[in-house]
Amino acid sequence: MLWRAVRSMDVIMHSSSFLLPKLYQPVNKPVKNYALVVLNQHLPRFMPRLWDHANLKICADGGANHIFDEMYQITNDEDKKSTRNKYVPEIIEGDMDSIRPEVKLFYSSQGSKISDKSHNQETTDLHKCISRIHHCTPDDEKPNLCVLVTGALGGRFDHEAANINVLYLFSDMRIVLLSDDCLIRLLPRTHRHELYIESSVEGPHCGLFPVGAPSTSTTTTGLKWNLSESKMRFGSMISTSNIVQSEKVTVESDADLLWTISLRNLT
Amino acid sequence: MAPTAPTQRPTMRHSSAFLLPSTAPSSPAPGPDDAAVALVVLNQPLPRFAPLLWSRAAVRVCADGGANRVFDGMPALLPGQDPDEVRASYKPDVIKGDMDSVRPEVKEHYSNLGTRIVDESHDQDTTDLHKCIAFIAENYSATNKSNLSILVLGALGGRFDHEMGNINVLHLFPSINIVLLSDDCLIFLLSKMHTHEIHVEKSIEGPHCGLIPIGMPSTSTTTTGLRWNLDNTSMSFGGLISTSNIVEEDKVTVTSDSDLIWTTSLRK
Numbered sequence: 209m210l211w212r213a214v215r216s217m218d219v220i221m222h223s224s225s226f227l228l229p230k231l232y233q234p235v236n237k238p239v240k241n242y243a244l245v246v247l248n249q250h251l252p253r254f255m256p257r258l259w260d261h262a263n264l265k266i267c268a269d270g271g272a273n274h275i276f277d278e279m280y281q282i283t284n285d286e287d288k289k290s291t292r293n294k295y296v297p298e299i300i301e302g303d304m305d306s307i308r309p310e311v312k313l314f315y316s317s318q319g320s321k322i323s324d325k326s327h328n329q330e331t332t333d334l335h336k337c338i339s340r341i342h343h344c345t346p347d348d349e350k351p352n353l354c355v356l357v358t359g360a361l362g363g364r365f366d367h368e369a370a371n372i373n374v375l376y377l378f379s380d381m382r383i384v385l386l387s388d389d390c391l392i393r394l395l396p397r398t399h400r401h402e403l404y405i406e407s408s409v410e411g412p413h414c415g416l417f418p419v420g421a422p423s424t425s426t427t428t429t430g431l432k433w434n435l436s437e438s439k440m441r442f443g444s445m446i447s448t449s450n451i452v453q454s455e456k457v458t459v460e461s462d463a464d465l466l467w468t469i470s471l472r473n474l475t
Numbered sequence: 476m477a478p479t480a481p482t483q484r485p486t487m488r489h490s491s492a493f494l495l496p497s498t499a500p501s502s503p504a505p506g507p508d509d510a511a512v513a514l515v516v517l518n519q520p521l522p523r524f525a526p527l528l529w530s531r532a533a534v535r536v537c538a539d540g541g542a543n544r545v546f547d548g549m550p551a552l553l554p555g556q557d558p559d560e561v562r563a564s565y566k567p568d569v570i571k572g573d574m575d576s577v578r579p580e581v582k583e584h585y586s587n588l589g590t591r592i593v594d595e596s597h598d599q600d601t602t603d604l605h606k607c608i609a610f611i612a613e614n615y616s617a618t619n620k621s622n623l624s625i626l627v628l629g630a631l632g633g634r635f636d637h638e639m640g641n642i643n644v645l646h647l648f649p650s651i652n653i654v655l656l657s658d659d660c661l662i663f664l665l666s667k668m669h670t671h672e673i674h675v676e677k678s679i680e681g682p683h684c685g686l687i688p689i690g691m692p693s694t695s696t697t698t699t700g701l702r703w704n705l706d707n708t709s710m711s712f713g714g715l716i717s718t719s720n721i722v723e724e725d726k727v728t729v730t731s732d733s734d735l736i737w738t739t740s741l742r743k
Contacts, residue, residue: 332719362632365660365738366685366718376713390635415636419689420712442690443646443734448602448636464713468635 217400217460222382222393222467226261226356227254227409227474241352245337246271246297247359247371248306251278252388254474258356264341265297268333270306271359272297272315299323301340302333332370334360338378350381360385361392376420376464392468395459403457403467405430413470416440416447416459423463430454440465484730487669489652491661493531493624494524494679494741510622513615515607516541516567517629517641518576521548522658528626529565536611537567538603540576541629542585566590571610572603602640604630608648623652630655631662642689646734662738665729673700673727673737683740686710686717686729693733700727710735 225231226242244262248270252258256279259265267275280291296318300307303326316322325336338355345353360371375383375394385392391410395401405411416426422441428434432451440446440463452469459465493512514532516525518540526549529535537545549565550558566588570577573596586592595606608625615623630641645653645664654663661680665671675681686696692711698704702721710716710733722739729735 361635363659364683364740365631365657365662365736366683366687366720366740369685369687369689369716369736369738370718373712373716373718379713387635389633392635413634413636415639417636417639419639421692422690442643443649446639446643448640448643450636466635466639468639470634470636 217398219402220382220395220399221402221404223404224384224391224406224410224469226258226354226384227406227471229257231261239352240354241349243341243353243355245334245341245355245357246275247334247357248274249359249363250274251282252358252386253282254471255279255358256283257474258358258386259295262356264299266299266301266337266340267297267307267315267320268337269300269302269304271333272300272307272311272320274359276308276311276314293318296320299340301325301337303329332367332374334371334374335377338374338381338383342378342381345381354382354384357383357385358387361387361390372419372466375466379464386471388471390468390470392466395461395465395467397461397464401459401467403430403459403469405452405455405457405469407452407455408472409474410469410471411452414450414452414457415468416450416461417466417468418442418446418461418463419466420464423461423465426459426461426463426465428457428459430457484668484670486672487666488672488674489663489737490674491654491676491680491739492674493528493626495676496527510624511615513611513623513625515604515611515625515627516545517604517627518544519629519633520544521552522628522656523552524656525549525628526552526565528628528656532626534569534611534615535567536569536571536607537577538607539570539572539574541603542567542570542577542581544629546578546581546584563588569593569610571595571607573599602637602644604641604644605647608644608651608653612648612651625651625653627653627655628657631657631660642736645736646690649734656741658741660738660740662736665731665735665737667731667734671729671737673729675700675722675725675727675739677722677725678742680739680741681722684720684722684727685738686720686731687736687738688712688716688731688733689736691733693731693735696729696731696733696735698727698729700724 242262243264246267279295280288285291301323425437426435512532514535516537550561569591571593649666695707696705
């Protein structure tokens with residue numbers, strides 16, 4: 209084994225190609241596997257393309273109500289019934305205090321597995337869903353798995369904070385929280401990060417936030433206002449309303465950072 | 476510098492009485508009559524209680540496109556009233572910011588009614604909210620700023636970098652009572668320099684609440700009045716944070732070695 213005198217940090221590559229209408233498969237790269245978790249808030253406009261790209265779809269409790277009620281409105285299908293039959297999650301997971309009985313019955317009859325976790329009040333619905341995915345995914349497949357989550361942002365602030373904390377608690381997984389306006393990812397300090405920007409669907413506004421703890425040194429490339437071994441801290445400087453200026457953004461930091469980028473109008 | 480022992484920290488009192496429909500005589504906290512309220516409206520849809528807070532406020536500032544939201548949104552929230560009358564009476568005192576979002580006809584409408592237009596497009600270093608808070612703090616002539624509450628609409632949700640920037644404004648002005656409000660919840664900063672007494676108005680807020688250490692872990696936080704109280708407990712992202720907690724008492728106390736964000740849900 210080659211021993212390098214100066215060990216460089218491993219790189220994680222991130223891409224939002226799941227937002228494109230059609231997934232493309234880059235040559236010589238392992239096939240990306242997407243899972244989708246739908247939380248209990250209004251669906252983003254681009255939900256159909258996320259659903260189409262995902263191999264596993266999990267509704268967290270009341271997320272199933274939103275799929276049931278809103279998918280046919282988003283797709284503009286005339287036939288409500290056939291749309292409902294088309295968008296059936298593999299699993300409905302959570303404490304089942306929000307899902308309507310008729311919705312639960314419908315999906316159960318369509319083959320969805322109902323995973324009732326009402327005995328477990330310690331963790332949020334998102335935590336339960338990510339925990340299940342984490343448990344079922346072999347370690348060597350985790351780098352190729354990307355979990356897309358809708359409905360994690362906005363709404364009650366304590367829910368949003370708990371959902372962001374799930375990114376920290378499962379920092380060995382690629383998890384992306386999505387809303388109509390933006391997406392966020394955790395960039396763990398253990399790695400250098402390369403973010404490949406799909407400018408047809410995301411940008412230009414972006415930001416980096418040391419939500420858990422301050423950073424004494426963060427360095428970026430590809431932004432309008434790059435950081436150069438810069439300090440970042442709540443109560444002082446954090447990077448908001450930055451602008452992506454390159455197809456590739458790199459980030460290296462001594463602190464875990466939340467990355468966010470705005471989404472373009474995707475309908 | 477050695478940390479101040481909890482018993483030596485001055486107490487800061489917080490109350491959401493400004494959300495009550497009318498002055499409730501039973502409220503133990505300083506009532507709305509004692510506190511001056513300023514309102515800042517950012518560029519997102521107005522929450523349903525915007526007219527109530529507008530009527531409570533001594534000064535109303537729209538940050539740039541927030542003026543569009545008042546122009547379009549207030550008549551919609553007051554369907555029983557004539558839209559033109561609403562647009563004339565719900566007039567901001569100031570429209571401030573870099574002016575890249577406010578519609579020209581909206582700016583002109585309010586300017587004609589006497590609204591002060593303060594163009595800050597030369598200053599790209601601070602967010603719209605930061606400019607508004609600094610403006611109110613400079614212009615508020617009360618001898619005791621601790622009576623001033625600045626209520627902010629439209630700071631949560633939407634673009635996440637905006638939300639983070641708005642939360643950072645709470646950290647940048649720790650001695651001013653600034654409350655960020657949405658339809659679903661409110662948040663404010665609990666500075667580590669104080670022990671906090673939060674008077675919960677159970678008719679309008681709760682039962683859900685949370686304490687979140689944004690920006691820095693807390694090695695020791697102690698609370699009373701919650702269903703799951705903390706007792707010299709550590710909190711951090713990647714570890715425990717207090718979410719989906721429940722307010723049990725009318726008064727909640729919080730002492731921490733770190734700045735915390737407090738949040739309560741708002742009843743529908």
